[in-house]
Amino acid sequence: MNPAQIIQILQILLVAEPEVVSAIHNLLTGASGKADTDLLNQDIIDWQTVQTKARAQLGL
Amino acid sequence: MRTRKLTGFTFVIAVVLWTQAFTCSKHQVVATEHDFLIAVTAAQNVEIAEFQAGNVPPDLHKQIQGGFLKTGQIGEQVAKLLAANASNQTVLAQLTQVVASLQVLLDEGNLGIKNAATLAAYKASVQAAIDIVKNLATALGGTA
Numbered sequence: 646m647n648p649a650q651i652i653q654i655l656q657i658l659l660v661a662e663p664e665v666v667s668a669i670h671n672l673l674t675g676a677s678g679k680a681d682t683d684l685l686n687q688d689i690i691d692w693q694t695v696q697t698k699a700r701a702q703l704g705l
Numbered sequence: 706m707r708t709r710k711l712t713g714f715t716f717v718i719a720v721v722l723w724t725q726a727f728t729c730s731k732h733q734v735v736a737t738e739h740d741f742l743i744a745v746t747a748a749q750n751v752e753i754a755e756f757q758a759g760n761v762p763p764d765l766h767k768q769i770q771g772g773f774l775k776t777g778q779i780g781e782q783v784a785k786l787l788a789a790n791a792s793n794q795t796v797l798a799q800l801t802q803v804v805a806s807l808q809v810l811l812d813e814g815n816l817g818i819k820n821a822a823t824l825a826a827y828k829a830s831v832q833a834a835i836d837i838v839k840n841l842a843t844a845l846g847g848t849a
Binding site for chain 1: 731736776781785788
């Protein structure tokens with residue numbers, strides 16, 4: 646299979662399935678991974694807020 | 706030639722589907738962890754509001770907030786492990802601790818909150834957090 650044939654197959658897939666377009670886009674750009682990392686980093690801060698609030702209630 | 710084309714086509718589809726499935730499952734785990742945080746935050750806010758309304762005795766309030774402190778510490782650890790791409794087994798071990806900690810919160814509320822409406826709101830919010838953690842464990846291929 647030559648590169649032109651691979652591209653042709655990918656073109657068929659891209660037209661057929663929007664989810665595939667999205668998945669390939671995510672793979673190429675790392676967008677999904679970055680969004681997850683950003684969310685986890687924010688969640689770490691928010692978990693610390695839960696702790697801070699609990700300590701305040703405990704008078705610590 | 707036709708067989709080679711078909712094999713190549715199948716390979717491309719398999720690779721795309723596999724990568725999509727991986728992306729999806731990792732994202733689902735992160736999304737569930739976020740839901741868990743939201744549920745714990747909501748439960749904590751319910752308890753504080755009910756304490757301020759005079760529906761939770763001070764000693765019990767401190768006991769319960771001690772539980773939220775512990776849950777918050779483990780929750781932070783879970784988020785850090787997921788961010789570091791830790792193994793499912795490592796995360797699952799933390800989730801088991803989370804469920805135990807939330808179960809203590811549920812039991813303390815059951816024993817000490819006398820106001821029926823307060824108890825119902827509190828139980829619903831803590832139970833929601835427990836259910837989410839169990840779903841998170843299932844998404845990681847285990848139980849908690």
